[in-house]
Amino acid sequence: MTAFTINGRRVDVKADDDTPLLWVVREHLKLTGTKFGCGVAQCGACTVHVNGEPTRSCVTSLGDVKGKQVTTIEGLSPNSSHPLQKAWVAEQVPQCGYCQSGQIMTAAALLKKNKKPTRAEIKAHMNGNICRCGTYGRIVRAVERAAKEG
Amino acid sequence: MAQNTGFKSVALSRRAFLATSGGVSIAVAFGGLGSNALAQGAAALKPNAWVTIGGDGIVTIMAPAAEMGQGVMTALPAVLADELDADWSKVRVVQSPGDMKNFGNPGFGGLQATGGSRTTQSYFQPLRLAGAQARKVLVATAATAWKVPESEITTEPGMAVHGKTKRKMGYGELAKRAKLGADLPKVADSDLKPMAQWRFIGKDVPRVDMAAKVNGSAVFGIDVQLPGMVYAAILRPPVQGEKPLKVDDAAAKAVKGVTHVIALPYGVAVIGTTVEATQKAKAALKVEWSKSAPARSYDSEKLAEEYLAIARDEKKESVVAVKHGDPVAAIAGAAKVVSGEYVTDHVAHATMEPMNATAKFADGKFEVWAPTQASGLIQVVGAHVFKTTPDKITVHTTFLGGGFGRRFELDFAFDAMGLAMATAGKPVKVIWSREDDIANDKFRPLAAQTIKIGLDAQGNIVGWHHRMVGESIFARAIPDAFKAAKGRDASFDDGAELIYDVPAHQIDYLRQERGVEVGFWRAVGAGYTKFAIETMIDELARERKMDPVAYRLELLKKNPRATAVVKAAAEMAGWGKPREGRMLGIAYADFGPELPIDSPMRNHCAQVVEISLNRASGEIRVHNVWCAVDPGIAVQPNIITAQIESAVIYGVSHALFETITIKGGEVQQANFDTYRVLRQEEAPDIHVKIMPSLKDPPSGIGEVGLPPIAPAIANAIASATGAKLRRLPMSAERVRAALKT
Numbered sequence: 013m014t015a016f017t018i019n020g021r022r023v024d025v026k027a028d029d030d031t032p033l034l035w036v037v038r039e040h041l042k043l044t045g046t047k048f049g050c051g052v053a054q055c056g057a058c059t060v061h062v063n064g065e066p067t068r069s070c071v072t073s074l075g076d077v078k079g080k081q082v083t084t085i086e087g088l089s090p091n092s093s094h095p096l097q098k099a100w101v102a103e104q105v106p107q108c109g110y111c112q113s114g115q116i117m118t119a120a121a122l123l124k125k126n127k128k129p130t131r132a133e134i135k136a137h138m139n140g141n142i143c144r145c146g147t148y149g150r151i152v153r154a155v156e157r158a159a160k161e162g
Numbered sequence: 163m164a165q166n167t168g169f170k171s172v173a174l175s176r177r178a179f180l181a182t183s184g185g186v187s188i189a190v191a192f193g194g195l196g197s198n199a200l201a202q203g204a205a206a207l208k209p210n211a212w213v214t215i216g217g218d219g220i221v222t223i224m225a226p227a228a229e230m231g232q233g234v235m236t237a238l239p240a241v242l243a244d245e246l247d248a249d250w251s252k253v254r255v256v257q258s259p260g261d262m263k264n265f266g267n268p269g270f271g272g273l274q275a276t277g278g279s280r281t282t283q284s285y286f287q288p289l290r291l292a293g294a295q296a297r298k299v300l301v302a303t304a305a306t307a308w309k310v311p312e313s314e315i316t317t318e319p320g321m322a323v324h325g326k327t328k329r330k331m332g333y334g335e336l337a338k339r340a341k342l343g344a345d346l347p348k349v350a351d352s353d354l355k356p357m358a359q360w361r362f363i364g365k366d367v368p369r370v371d372m373a374a375k376v377n378g379s380a381v382f383g384i385d386v387q388l389p390g391m392v393y394a395a396i397l398r399p400p401v402q403g404e405k406p407l408k409v410d411d412a413a414a415k416a417v418k419g420v421t422h423v424i425a426l427p428y429g430v431a432v433i434g435t436t437v438e439a440t441q442k443a444k445a446a447l448k449v450e451w452s453k454s455a456p457a458r459s460y461d462s463e464k465l466a467e468e469y470l471a472i473a474r475d476e477k478k479e480s481v482v483a484v485k486h487g488d489p490v491a492a493i494a495g496a497a498k499v500v501s502g503e504y505v506t507d508h509v510a511h512a513t514m515e516p517m518n519a520t521a522k523f524a525d526g527k528f529e530v531w532a533p534t535q536a537s538g539l540i541q542v543v544g545a546h547v548f549k550t551t552p553d554k555i556t557v558h559t560t561f562l563g564g565g566f567g568r569r570f571e572l573d574f575a576f577d578a579m580g581l582a583m584a585t586a587g588k589p590v591k592v593i594w595s596r597e598d599d600i601a602n603d604k605f606r607p608l609a610a611q612t613i614k615i616g617l618d619a620q621g622n623i624v625g626w627h628h629r630m631v632g633e634s635i636f637a638r639a640i641p642d643a644f645k646a647a648k649g650r651d652a653s654f655d656d657g658a659e660l661i662y663d664v665p666a667h668q669i670d671y672l673r674q675e676r677g678v679e680v681g682f683w684r685a686v687g688a689g690y691t692k693f694a695i696e697t698m699i700d701e702l703a704r705e706r707k708m709d710p711v712a713y714r715l716e717l718l719k720k721n722p723r724a725t726a727v728v729k730a731a732a733e734m735a736g737w738g739k740p741r742e743g744r745m746l747g748i749a750y751a752d753f754g755p756e757l758p759i760d761s762p763m764r765n766h767c768a769q770v771v772e773i774s775l776n777r778a779s780g781e782i783r784v785h786n787v788w789c790a791v792d793p794g795i796a797v798q799p800n801i802i803t804a805q806i807e808s809a810v811i812y813g814v815s816h817a818l819f820e821t822i823t824i825k826g827g828e829v830q831q832a833n834f835d836t837y838r839v840l841r842q843e844e845a846p847d848i849h850v851k852i853m854p855s856l857k858d859p860p861s862g863i864g865e866v867g868l869p870p871i872a873p874a875i876a877n878a879i880a881s882a883t884g885a886k887l888r889r890l891p892m893s894a895e896r897v898r899a900a901l902k903t
Contacts, residue, residue, distance in 0.1 A: 027438065035438050038437075039437050044378070044387070047382075048384060048516065048593070050833050051596055052596070052835065054833060054835050084378065097376040105376075106231075106372060106375035106376065107233070108230050108231030108515075108561070108565075109374075110515045110564060116376060135845075138842045139841050139842045143514070144564050144812065145514075145564060145812075146810065146811025146840075147808070149807060149845060149847060150807070
C-alpha cells in the first residue's frame with residue numbers, strides 16, 4: 013500500500029511501487045482524464061502536477077509520489093472554472109481532445125509561475141506537448157486569453 | 163485474407179451507390195425515415211430514429227459518425243436542428259449506436275463508417291429531411307391542438323407559432339400531445355427551408371464536445387471502464403507477417419496478476435488483472451519468430467530507387483487509371499519536354515491515442531467499445547472473421563483520440579474481440595504501446611512518381627503523362643473494389659487527375675507487392691500526387707517566365723471556384739510583396755475522393771506559405787500559411803477553419819519531418835523520439851479564409867487542407883534558390899543536398 017494525496021483526497025493504492033503513476037491514476041483510481049500517449053516522456057499527454065510541479069506521470073512511479081500531492085485535470089478546478097478551461101472553450105481549442113488534459117495541465121503550471129507570459133514563452137513552455145490535430149495556434153491564443161482574463 | 167469476403171457486398175454497393183444516386187434518391191436509399199419502428203416513450207416523442215423530443219423540450223439528436231476531432235458530432239446535429247427549428251440551447255447530442263439500417267453513411271453505401279471526407283457531404287440532405295420530418299409531426303400536432311390548418315403554422319426555435327391568433331406552444335408540450343401513426347409524414351426536398359432561413363447552417367454553434375474535453379471527462383476508447391474488466395498487451399513480431407514458432411512464457415506467467423498467455427497467428431498476447439502486469443509480462447516473453455514473411459526483404463531506401471526505375475521505364479506494363487486524349491503521342495511530338503521524378507516516404511498516422519479496444523464475449527454475442535472510424539466494418543468483417551453474424555456484434559463508438567484514416571482499420575478491434583473469447587465473459591481492454599502503434603501502422607504507401615509534360619513552341623502544354631508506383635491500399639483493404647476497378651487504386655492515385663486545363667493527360671499505375679501493408683492516411687494519394695503536380699506547375703510557370711499565381715489562373719480559368727481560391731490566397735498573403743529573409747510559395751488542390759473531376763462536391767483550397775531557410779543546416783521553417791478554401795456550403799465555419807488549421811499542421815509535419823524507414827522488414831522508428839512530428843515552437847501561424855459557394859453542396863473538409871502545403875513549401879524554395887525538392891519529407895539533410903546540386 014502506498015499512500016498519497018490526489019486532487020485533495022488521500023488514497024492508499026495497492027500496487028507495486030514501480031508501477032507508473034499514469035496507470036495508477038487511470039486504471040486503479042479511474043481518473044482517465046490523464047492520457048497515455050508515448051510512455052517515454054515525449055508527448056506530454058500524461059502531464060499531472062506533483063507538489064505543484066508539472067510531471068510526466070508515465071515515467072513517474074507510484075513510489076515517487078508517496079506522501080505527495082498529485083493533481084490531475086479532474087482536480088484542476090471543481091467545475092471547469094479554471095481560467096484556462098474557460099479560455100480553452102472560448103477559443104474552441106480541442107479537436108479530438110486527447111492531448112488537451114496534458115496541454116492544460118502544462119499551461120496551468122506556466123501561469124502559476126508567470127502571470128503574463130509572452131507568446132514566445134508560451135510556445136517554449138508548451139513545446140513538450142504534442143498535438144496531432146494541430147491545435148497549437150489555438151492553444152497559444154487560449155493561454156494568452158487566460159492570462160489576460162485571469 | 164479472411165477480411166476479403168466480408169467486405170464484398172459493402173464495396174460493391176458503395177460503388178453502385180455513387181454511380182446511381184442523385185440528391186433526392188439519397189433520402190430514399192437512406193434508412194431511418196420510413197416507419198415509426200421505435201416505441202414512443204410516455205413523455206417523449208421519437209418521430210424518427212434520429213431525434214427524440216422530451217416533454218421538457220429537450221431535443222436529443224443522434225450523431226451517426228465517429229468524432230475524431232473533425233467536429234461532426236456538432237455539425238451534423240446542427241443540420242438536423244436547423245430544419246427542426248430546434249432551440250440549440252435545448253439540444254443534446256448522443257453518439258448513435260452501431261446501427262447501419264438507421265445511421266449508415268450514404269457515402270459508403272450505407273455502411274456506418276467515417277472517412278474520406280464523406281461525412282458531411284453524405285449525411286447533409288438526409289439529416290435535413292429527418293429534421294423536417296420531425297418538424298412536420300410537431301406542426302401537425304399544433305394544428306390539431308389549435309384546430310387551424312397546418313399551413314398557418316410557423317416555427318421559431320423550440321416552438322410552434324400561430325401568427326393570426328398569436329398562439330405559441332413549445333416543442334416539449336407538443337411532444338407530450340403528439341400522436342404518431344404507423345406511417346410518418348413523408349418529406350421531400352420541397353419541404354426544406356430556403357437557405358435564407360437557416361439558423362445554424364453557415365453560422366457557428368459551440369461544439370458539443372468542448373466541455374468534456376477540457377475537464378477530462380470525455381471518454382475515449384482507452385478510457386472505457388467496465389465491471390470485471392481485465393487487460394491485455396500483445397507482443398508483435400519485429401517483421402510484419404511473421405508468426406510465433408516457440409514461446410517461452412515462464413517468466414511472463416510468473417508476473418503477479420497475469421492470467422493468460424496466448425499465442426496468436428500474429429503475436430503473443432498477455433492477459434492480466436492490471437495494465438502494469440500485462441506490460442511487465444509482455445517484456446518478459448521470449449519468442450522465436452518465423453523468418454519467412456515477404457516483408458523480410460523490404461528495404462525502403464532501396465525500394466525508393468527501384469520504384470523510380472520502374473516508373474521511368476515506360477515499357478513496363480501499367481494500369482491506365484485515367485486517360486484523356488493521347489498524351490504519349492503528344493509528348494513524342496512536342497517542341498520541349500519537361501519532367502520530374504518524385505519519391506515520398508512512408509508516413510505513420512501516430513494518433514495521440516494509441517490503438518486500443520475493449521470487447522466482451524458472452525452468450526455467443528460480442529460487445530465492442532472502440533475508438534473506430536468504421537463500426538459498420540467491425541460488424542460486417544468481424545462477423546466473417548469470428549464466424550458469426552453482424553447482429554451478434556454490438557459496437558459502441560467512443561471518442562477517437564485522432565483518426566486520420568488509421569482507425570478505419572480493424573486490427574485493434576479484432577485484437578480485443580479475439581481475446582474476449584478467452585476470458586469467460588469478462589471484458590478485456592487491449593492497449594497497444596506507442597512502439598507497437600508506430601511499427602504496426604498501415605503506413606501511407608512509399609510512392610514513386612514521374613511526370614512528363616510536352617510543350618509546344620509557345621510553351622503551352624500539349625500532353626501530361628503521370629506514372630506512379632507503389633503498394634496498393636485498395637488491394638488489401640477493399641479487394642473486390644480493386645478487382646472491379648481492374649487494378650486501379652483510386653485511393654493511391656487520388657488527386658492525380660488534373661483539374662487544370664490540359665488537352666491530353668494520362669495516369670499510369672504500377673502496383674507493387676512487397677509485403678508491407680499500407681493504408682489510408684489523411685488525404686491519401688493526394689498528399690503525394692499534388693506534391694508532384696503542384697511543383698511541376700511552378701516549374702512550367704518558370705519555363706513560361708510567368709508568375710506561378712498568374713500561370714495557375716490561366717490554367718484554371720474555366721473553373722471559377724478554383725480561380726477564386728487561388729486569387730484569394732495570393733491576396734491574403736500579399737503575393738509579390740518581397741520580405742526580408744523570407745520566401746513565398748503557392749500551391750492549390752481540389753479534393754473529392756472518387757468524385758468526378760467536375761463534381762460540385764469537390765472542394766478547393768489554395769495556400770501560400772512564407773518560409774525561411776537556414777542554408778547551412780538545410781532546415782526549413784514555416785512562419786505563415788494563408789489558406790483560402792471553398793467547401794461549398796460552409797456548414798460550420800469555425801469547424802472548417804479548425805480543420806484547415808489541422809490539415810496544415812499535419813501537412814507541415816509530414817512535409818518536413820515525418821518518415822518511416824524499413825530495413826530488412828524492420829521499422830526503424832519506434833516512438834516520438836525517433837518519429838519526429840511538428841511541435842508547438844515549429845508551428846506556423848495559419849490564416850484561413852472560407853469562401854463558401856452557396857449553390858454547391860457542402861463537402862467533407864478534413865483533408866483538402868493537406869495536399870497544398872508540401873508543394874507550396876517546395877515551390878518557395880525553388881523560386882528563391884532554384885533547388886528542386888522532390889522527395890518527402892524535405893528533411894534538412896535532403897535540403898542541404900538539393901542546395902548543392
